[in-house]
Each structure stands twice: as C-alpha cells, then as structure tokens.
Amino acid sequence: MTRVTQVLAARAGEITPEMETVAKRENVDVKSILEGVASGQIVIPHNVNRKEFNYCGIGQDLxxxxxxxxxxxxxxxxxxxxxxxxxxxxxxxxxxxxxxxxxxxxxxxxxxxxxxxxxxxxxxxxxxxxxxxxxxxxxxxxxxxxxxxxxxxxxxxxxxxxxxxxxxxxxxxxxxxxxxxxxxxxxxxxxxxxxxxxxxxxxxxxxxxxxxxxxxxxxxxxxxxxxxxxxxxxxxxxxxxxxxxxxxxxxxxxxxxxxxxxxxxxxxxxxxxxxxxxxxxxxxxxxxxxxxxxxxxxxxxxxxxxxxxxxxxxxxxxxxxxxxxxxxxxxxxxxxxxxxxxxxxxxxxxxxxxxxxxxxxxxGNKQAWEKDRQMAQARVARNIDGQISLSLDPEKTRVALAAGDDHSCAVCGPNCAAQVAAKYYGIVS
CATH class of the missing domain: 3.20.20.540 (Radical SAM ThiC family, central domain)
Structure with missing residues (x-):
C-alpha cells in the first residue's frame, strides 16, 4: 500500500485518479474537488485494497x-x-x-x-x-x-x-x-x-x-x-x-x-x-x-x-x-x-x-436541470426512446409507453395538450 489518504493527498496539492473521475462525472473543475477533499467538505470512499470502480464524490456542491x-x-x-x-x-x-x-x-x-x-x-x-x-x-x-x-x-x-x-x-x-x-x-x-x-x-x-x-x-x-x-x-x-x-x-x-x-x-x-x-x-x-x-x-x-x-x-x-x-x-x-x-x-x-x-x-445543479429539460423536449417531440433513457425507471417507462396509443400518452390520448399546441406553433409536424 503506497497511496496516502485522499485527504493527505489533497492537502499536498496532489490530484488523485479518484478526484479526476469525480470531477469528470460531476462536470466540475478538478481543483474544486481537491479543495473540498482537503477541507473535509467532500469525501471519496475508496479503500486502498479495492481495485478501480465507479467512484463517487459526496459533499458540498456535488x-x-x-x-x-x-x-x-x-x-x-x-x-x-x-x-x-x-x-x-x-x-x-x-x-x-x-x-x-x-x-x-x-x-x-x-x-x-x-x-x-x-x-x-x-x-x-x-x-x-x-x-x-x-x-x-x-x-x-x-x-x-x-x-x-x-x-x-x-x-x-x-x-x-x-x-x-x-x-x-x-x-x-x-x-x-x-x-x-x-x-x-x-x-x-x-x-x-x-x-x-x-x-x-x-x-x-x-x-x-x-x-x-x-x-x-x-x-x-x-x-x-x-x-x-x-x-x-x-x-x-x-x-x-x-x-x-x-x-x-x-x-x-x-x-x-x-x-x-x-x-x-x-x-x-x-x-x-x-x-x-x-x-x-x-x-x-x-x-x-x-x-x-x-x-x-x-x-x-x-x-x-x-x-x-x-x-x-x-x-x-x-x-x-x-x-x-x-x-x-x-x-x-x-x-x-x-x-x-x-x-x-x-x-x-x-x-x-x-x-x-x-x-x-x-x-441548482446544472446536470439535473439539463436532464429535466431534455425530458420535456422528448415528450413534446414524441421521442419515446429519449423518454425511456432519461427516466429514473426506464423499464417502467418502456412498458407504459408500449401500452399507449399513437401519441404515446395514455392520459391525453389523441388530444395531447402539448402536441396539439406544438402543432400550431410549428414545433412538431
């Protein structure tokens, strides 16, 4: 075991592979991860005896x-x-x-x-x-x-x-x-x-x-x-x-x-x-x-x-x-x-x-807001695959949409409010 703890590495100004992975997943500057780990406001659980896995950062602004x-x-x-x-x-x-x-x-x-x-x-x-x-x-x-x-x-x-x-x-x-x-x-x-x-x-x-x-x-x-x-x-x-x-x-x-x-x-x-x-x-x-x-x-x-x-x-x-x-x-x-x-x-x-x-x-997490925006767009555009992939429970969404009508909306049926309005605004054909 040669690796020091994430905290000690961060305090020495050393960016670890775990910090880089977390920064990429969170879409933030890796320096902010390093500073958070050094201050104790972020942790990255990873035992030295475990191989690589999908590391996660837990803490402030993540x-x-x-x-x-x-x-x-x-x-x-x-x-x-x-x-x-x-x-x-x-x-x-x-x-x-x-x-x-x-x-x-x-x-x-x-x-x-x-x-x-x-x-x-x-x-x-x-x-x-x-x-x-x-x-x-x-x-x-x-x-x-x-x-x-x-x-x-x-x-x-x-x-x-x-x-x-x-x-x-x-x-x-x-x-x-x-x-x-x-x-x-x-x-x-x-x-x-x-x-x-x-x-x-x-x-x-x-x-x-x-x-x-x-x-x-x-x-x-x-x-x-x-x-x-x-x-x-x-x-x-x-x-x-x-x-x-x-x-x-x-x-x-x-x-x-x-x-x-x-x-x-x-x-x-x-x-x-x-x-x-x-x-x-x-x-x-x-x-x-x-x-x-x-x-x-x-x-x-x-x-x-x-x-x-x-x-x-x-x-x-x-x-x-x-x-x-x-x-x-x-x-x-x-x-x-x-x-x-x-x-x-x-x-x-x-x-x-x-x-x-x-x-x-x-x-105000930007990734969360972007995901919600994409889901709304997928619904208006009748993009079934998009709705499934963006769902927190894709399988349940897939089953529900498969049981719908041509408009893929079991509630509205052929008179889906979003799609009717979008048609006249020229958003969908």
Missing part, C-alpha cells in the same frame, strides 16, 4: 448521492437473492451500497459484495462483532473492545470503502438520553448494542474512548468514517431533542479529530424528522460538524405510514437534500414491517433517486 442496503440475517441467508439486489441497485443508478448482514455467512456476504459491486461498499462492523460475541461468548455484552477493533480491521483489509461506526456515543450522551423522556429511546441497532454493553459493563464506549486507535486503522486503508448516529430520533416526537443535539456535539468533536488526522469522515443521521424541523437539523449538523458531508437516514416525515415509508422518506429526503444534505440512504416499503423483498428494494431505490434528483434541482 450531485446528491443515493445509498442502498443489502445483507443476510439469521432468518434469510440467501446470497443469490442479495446478489440480485446488488445487481439491481447498480442498474438503478445507486452510488453506493452497504452490507448490513447480521446472520448467516457474514464474511462471505461482504466479500461477495466487494467482488461483484462496481460502486462504493460500506458496512457496520459492530453488527458482526456483536453477532460473533453471541456465538463465542453467549451474549452481546460479553463482546470485548478487542472484538470490535479486530472486526473493523478485518473488514478494512477485505476492502470496505466506508464504515458506519458509532463513536459519537458516550456516557455523557447516554445520560442526556435517559433524562429526555423520549418516546422511542434508542432505535439504532448499533446504538442498542452499545447501550447494552456500556450499561452492563459500566464502561465507556471503546469506539469513543479509543478513537485514536480507530483512526489509525481507517487511515491505514483510507476507509471513510461514517459517524454512526446511535441515538437518532425514531419518531417525529423525538426530533431535535436534547439527546440528539448532545450526540451531534460529540460527533463534531470527533469529526475535527478525524479531519486533523487525515481520515475522510461524514456524519449520519437523523431518522424521523417532521418537515418543519428539517432545515434546522441540517444547519445544526453542518455547523457543529465542521461542514462534513451529511448522510441522511430518511428523513421520514411522518410515523403513520407503514408500508409506504419509502414515500415518507422521499418527502423528507428531498427537503433535506434541498437544505444541504449530501447523501440519501434509501428506505423501503418494508421499513418497520419486515425484511425487504426484491420489489421493496426497487421501490426504495427509485423513491430515493426521485428525492435526490428533486433536491438537486432545488440546489
């Missing part, structure tokens, strides 16, 4: 990125199913995926994802460490600090590009949480594992207490740290409470340490957020966390739509993106109900991509 989730569990260990999901999320235009496996062949699933994926791959190492502690020692609370760090390094060696690690969770945050009167307490799986471990062992979170040890591992492999949100609000009633803000303060302190060490870092959060809280949430995060990219888990705009949470997340995600969020994690219709099917994954991906594109428009 197109909003979309992440998908796959992984096995004790209830479903079908690697072929997860491989099909992986292939779909890539075809659908996701910029990254995360392996959230909590059962079955966890190592095998991760290595499959790293081998097959042509996009950035993330993970949550505490999941594997906790599950293996149950298998080896009988309980999650029997997990050791060594277990946690060994799992992180093992996954880094395998080539994981970014990791969600709940370092910004300490006893100060936990005490604040206990005094808030929250409705949903801890809804983060990683956060719940650490809460049980800290309270049972009466010890500080090792991922916080030994943060420098963590940074050494991440820096060695240039793994991007995704600061896990252990106490994100699990209901709109808990949005912007004292515990959430205490967690952001802790995250901000650790972000500064990671950036100083030359480790790429972004911040996760916040979960369930009513629409009138979204803009304030983004502003507080950006302020406290030194402009680090914000990885949005949702945001879910309401709690009362089980089966439709891909829609509630798209509503919140679009508003969050317009307000400055940089990275949207998809939510499927199965959220709060069960394990997602292939169809759930598809619905979640498309909803998140719609939200990201709508937010890009609101932020």
């Amino acid at each position: 197109r909003i990125k979309v992440n998908a989730l796959i992984g096995t569990s004790s209830n479903r260990e079908d690697l072929s199913l997860e491989e099909r999901k992986l292939a779909f999320v890539e075809r659908a235009g996701c910029d990254s995926l995360m392996d959230l496996s909590t059962g079955g062949n966890i190592d095998g699933m991760r290595r499959l994802a790293l081998t097959k994926a042509k996009i950035a791959v993330g993970s949550v190492p505490i999941y594997q460490a906790a599950i293996e502690a149950i298998e080896k020692r009988g309980s999650i609370v029997a997990m050791t600090a060594g277990d946690m760090f060994e799992t992180i390094e093992k996954q880094a060696i395998d080539g994981v590009d970014f990791m969600a690690i709940h370092s910004a969770y300490n006893f100060d945050v936990l005490k604040r949480l206990q005094g808030t009167g929250r409705v949903t307490d801890v809804v983060s799986r990683g956060g719940s594992f650490l809460t049980a471990w800290m309270l049972h062992n009466n010890q500080e979170n090792p991922l916080y207490e030994q943060f420098d040890r963590l940074l050494e591992i991440l820096k060695k492999y240039d793994v991007t740290l995704s600061m896990g949100d252990a106490i994100r609000p699990g209901s709109t009633a808990d949005s912007l409470d004292a515990a959430q803000l205490q967690g952001l303060i802790a995250a901000g302190e650790l972000v500064a340490r990671a950036q100083a060490a030359g480790v790429q870092v972004m911040v996760e959060g916040p979960g369930h957020v009513p629409m009138n809280h979204v803009e304030a949430t983004i502003q507080v995060q950006k302020r406290l966390c030194h402009g680090a990219p914000y990885f949005i888990l949702g945001t879910l705009a309401t709690d009362v739509a089980p089966g439709y949470d891909h829609i509630t997340a798209a509503i919140g995600g679009a508003i969050a993106g317009a307000a400055g969020a940089d990275f949207l994690c998809y939510v499927t219709p199965a959220e709060h109900l069960g394990l997602p099917t292939e169809e759930d994954v598809k619905e979640g991906v498309i909803a998140a991509r719609i939200a990201a594109h709508a937010a890009d428009l609101a932020r």
Whole structure:
C-alpha cells in the first residue's frame, strides 16, 4: 500500500485518479474537488485494497448521492437473492451500497459484495462483532473492545470503502438520553448494542474512548468514517431533542479529530424528522460538524405510514437534500414491517433517486436541470426512446409507453395538450 489518504493527498496539492473521475462525472473543475477533499467538505470512499470502480464524490456542491442496503440475517441467508439486489441497485443508478448482514455467512456476504459491486461498499462492523460475541461468548455484552477493533480491521483489509461506526456515543450522551423522556429511546441497532454493553459493563464506549486507535486503522486503508448516529430520533416526537443535539456535539468533536488526522469522515443521521424541523437539523449538523458531508437516514416525515415509508422518506429526503444534505440512504416499503423483498428494494431505490434528483434541482445543479429539460423536449417531440433513457425507471417507462396509443400518452390520448399546441406553433409536424 503506497497511496496516502485522499485527504493527505489533497492537502499536498496532489490530484488523485479518484478526484479526476469525480470531477469528470460531476462536470466540475478538478481543483474544486481537491479543495473540498482537503477541507473535509467532500469525501471519496475508496479503500486502498479495492481495485478501480465507479467512484463517487459526496459533499458540498456535488450531485446528491443515493445509498442502498443489502445483507443476510439469521432468518434469510440467501446470497443469490442479495446478489440480485446488488445487481439491481447498480442498474438503478445507486452510488453506493452497504452490507448490513447480521446472520448467516457474514464474511462471505461482504466479500461477495466487494467482488461483484462496481460502486462504493460500506458496512457496520459492530453488527458482526456483536453477532460473533453471541456465538463465542453467549451474549452481546460479553463482546470485548478487542472484538470490535479486530472486526473493523478485518473488514478494512477485505476492502470496505466506508464504515458506519458509532463513536459519537458516550456516557455523557447516554445520560442526556435517559433524562429526555423520549418516546422511542434508542432505535439504532448499533446504538442498542452499545447501550447494552456500556450499561452492563459500566464502561465507556471503546469506539469513543479509543478513537485514536480507530483512526489509525481507517487511515491505514483510507476507509471513510461514517459517524454512526446511535441515538437518532425514531419518531417525529423525538426530533431535535436534547439527546440528539448532545450526540451531534460529540460527533463534531470527533469529526475535527478525524479531519486533523487525515481520515475522510461524514456524519449520519437523523431518522424521523417532521418537515418543519428539517432545515434546522441540517444547519445544526453542518455547523457543529465542521461542514462534513451529511448522510441522511430518511428523513421520514411522518410515523403513520407503514408500508409506504419509502414515500415518507422521499418527502423528507428531498427537503433535506434541498437544505444541504449530501447523501440519501434509501428506505423501503418494508421499513418497520419486515425484511425487504426484491420489489421493496426497487421501490426504495427509485423513491430515493426521485428525492435526490428533486433536491438537486432545488440546489441548482446544472446536470439535473439539463436532464429535466431534455425530458420535456422528448415528450413534446414524441421521442419515446429519449423518454425511456432519461427516466429514473426506464423499464417502467418502456412498458407504459408500449401500452399507449399513437401519441404515446395514455392520459391525453389523441388530444395531447402539448402536441396539439406544438402543432400550431410549428414545433412538431
């Protein structure tokens, strides 16, 4: 391994191949990418142990990125199913995926994802460490600090590009949480594992207490740290409470340490957020966390739509993106109900991509505006192939247009408003 981290390269004025690729994809001057990486406002996840893939830049003034989730569990260990999901999320235009496996062949699933994926791959190492502690020692609370760090390094060696690690969770945050009167307490799986471990062992979170040890591992492999949100609000009633803000303060302190060490870092959060809280949430995060990219888990705009949470997340995600969020994690219709099917994954991906594109428009992204303009022109010109290629879901568009009439418009029929007007204006013959 000869490559330094993207951050250290940028600070030395070195333009890396990853920066060049991102600049080309974003249609921006590569110097702006270099400056963003150097300042910590842009990250480019790429583990030194992974070969070339479709790198993405995440952060200020870039197109909003979309992440998908796959992984096995004790209830479903079908690697072929997860491989099909992986292939779909890539075809659908996701910029990254995360392996959230909590059962079955966890190592095998991760290595499959790293081998097959042509996009950035993330993970949550505490999941594997906790599950293996149950298998080896009988309980999650029997997990050791060594277990946690060994799992992180093992996954880094395998080539994981970014990791969600709940370092910004300490006893100060936990005490604040206990005094808030929250409705949903801890809804983060990683956060719940650490809460049980800290309270049972009466010890500080090792991922916080030994943060420098963590940074050494991440820096060695240039793994991007995704600061896990252990106490994100699990209901709109808990949005912007004292515990959430205490967690952001802790995250901000650790972000500064990671950036100083030359480790790429972004911040996760916040979960369930009513629409009138979204803009304030983004502003507080950006302020406290030194402009680090914000990885949005949702945001879910309401709690009362089980089966439709891909829609509630798209509503919140679009508003969050317009307000400055940089990275949207998809939510499927199965959220709060069960394990997602292939169809759930598809619905979640498309909803998140719609939200990201709508937010890009609101932020004035030139590529997004050009794509919308081209779609409008294709509709007026009855350019079916153009409409299909520009669609966020080309297959659905293809099927729908194939079922239409000669005017390719199932709503208007032969009296399509755009085409009738265009005929008399001389736009179409």
